[in-house]
Amino acid sequence: MLERVIDLFRAGDVAVLTGAGVSTESGIPDYRGPGTLKRARTPIRFADYMATHANRARYWARSMVGWERFSQAQPNAAHRALAELEASGVLAGLITQNVDRLHHRAGHQSLVELHGALAEARCLSCGSFESRASIQLRLLRDNPQLHARYDALAPDGDAALPDEAIDGFIIPTCEHCGGVLKPNVVFFGENVPKERVERSYGIVDRARTLLVVGSSLTVFSGLRFVRRAKERGMQVAIINLGQTRGDNLADVRVEATAGTALQTIKNALSLH
Ligand SMILES: NC(=O)c1ccc[n+]([C@@H]2O[C@H](COP(=O)([O-])OP(=O)(O)OC[C@H]3O[C@@H](n4cnc5c(N)ncnc54)[C@H](O)[C@@H]3O)[C@@H](O)[C@H]2O)c1
Ligand SMILES: [Zn+2]
Incomplete structure (x- = not known):
């Protein structure tokens, strides 16, 4: 064939x-491979990301933990x-x-x-971009308590975390205007x-x-x-x-x- x-x-x-x-x-990991079905999780939907500060904190906390491995993957x-x-x-x-x-x-x-790509994020208010690598430095600086405690990797670079890990988490916002930063990827529920x-x-x-x-x-x-x-x-x-x-x-x-x-x-x- x-x-x-x-x-x-x-x-x-x-x-x-x-x-x-x-x-x-x-x-x-993929989402729907033969070995993936059992642990498949639903990725965050755009409406949920926008809805609450707590949802965004959960997203970024997982992302911070998953990023170390995700960003080290080689072609x-x-x-x-x-x-x-x-x-x-x-x-x-x-x-x-x-x-x-x-x-x-x-x-x-x-x-x-x-x-899109996880390597950059965009401000939903003023449109400015920041690299994910730069955001990672801010995440680690502002949330040292989470650093290296969890490392289960989920498909799009975010990781599974227990609720208590999210308490007090400081999310990155736009450095220019304080607006909501969103990874420059198409979330579920968003159009390409x-x-x-x-x-x-x-x-x-x-x-x-x-x-x-x-x-x-x-x-x-x-x-x-x-x-x-x-x-x-x-x-x-x-x-x-x-x-x-x-x-x-x-x-x-x-x-x-x-x-x-x-x-x-x-x-x-x-x-x-
Ligand atoms: N690496 C990434 O960037 C990544 C990873 C997971 C999910 N996603 C996002 O989620 C969506 C998932 O949809 P999708 O269709 O791309 O993925 P999918 O997970 O739905 O399907 C992947 C397919 O590839 C097969 N597969 C796994 N390993 C393989 C290999 N080595 N050789 C050949 N086939 C293999 C699986 O059996 C499965 O059928 C994408 O649109 C993407 O945005 C991205
Ligand atoms: Zn901004």
């Missing part, structure tokens, strides 16, 4: 859509193979649903971060900015093939590109461990580990 995907790459103009499954080999074979495929000119573009910046760190030049969706459709529209790697396609946000590709009569290939919501639309379906499969594709195209 992978042979068929390699043939599609030989024809060129491949749009790639990646999900959490390309980063599990870097040690960042893996999947990210590297995609960056090399990009450099060789066979990609029409990359759309990622991940918020971990690992494609950039592997040297990928051009991509759409559909759901229109311009990002349009840029992503643009990538699909100039491609011959759409390859989905490491995504369950549970969220419409990613599934819509598979639908678009089929509407345009394109070939759709999926490389994933386990079922996806796009399987019935796929022309080729490969049950494989992202890193191994993408390295095999890269090697078959003689890119070393």
Whole structure:
């Protein structure tokens, strides 16, 4: 089956859509993998984040604890193979649903971060940005009692914490205006900015093939590109461990580990 995907790459103009499954080999858990279902938690919804100070304190306390490991994750074979495929000119573009910046760190030049990135936060009042690394220093300075006490990592870089750990937690606010800071990622219950969706459709529209790697396609946000590709009569290939919501639309379906499969594709195209 992978042979068929390699043939599609030989024809060129491949749009790639990646999900959490390309980063599990870097040690960042996904939401819906075979081993994840039991401990899956519901990520924070936008309305809840906005609703109360206590909800934001919980979010940032978890985030502070989870960040140490999340930010130390390194790109893996999947990210590297995609960056090399990009450099060789066979990609029409990359759309990622991940918020971990690992494609950039592997040297990928051009991509759409559909759901944003945890590496930065934005003030909801004045719009200014602050890097997550800088916020982490403030979090650690203001909340030394939490430091290094808990380290269970949850998928998007936040960690499970007992209620008492949140008491007295000081949340970071905008350094310019005191406004509410929000990580620059699309929370559940929020829409992906229109311009990002349009840029992503643009990538699909100039491609011959759409390859989905490491995504369950549970969220419409990613599934819509598979639908678009089929509407345009394109070939759709999926490389994933386990079922996806796009399987019935796929022309080729490969049950494989992202890193191994993408390295095999890269090697078959003689890119070393
Ligand atoms: N790394 C991250 O940035 C990260 C991690 C978790 C969740 N999220 C966010 O949550 C949403 C989750 O949706 P999603 O579809 O991306 O992820 P998902 O968790 O719904 O699905 C991931 C899929 O990848 C498969 N998988 C796991 N490891 C794999 C591997 N090594 N090779 C191949 N397949 C593998 C799983 O079985 C699962 O079907 C995303 O939109 C993202 O914003 C991001
Ligand atoms: Zn501000």
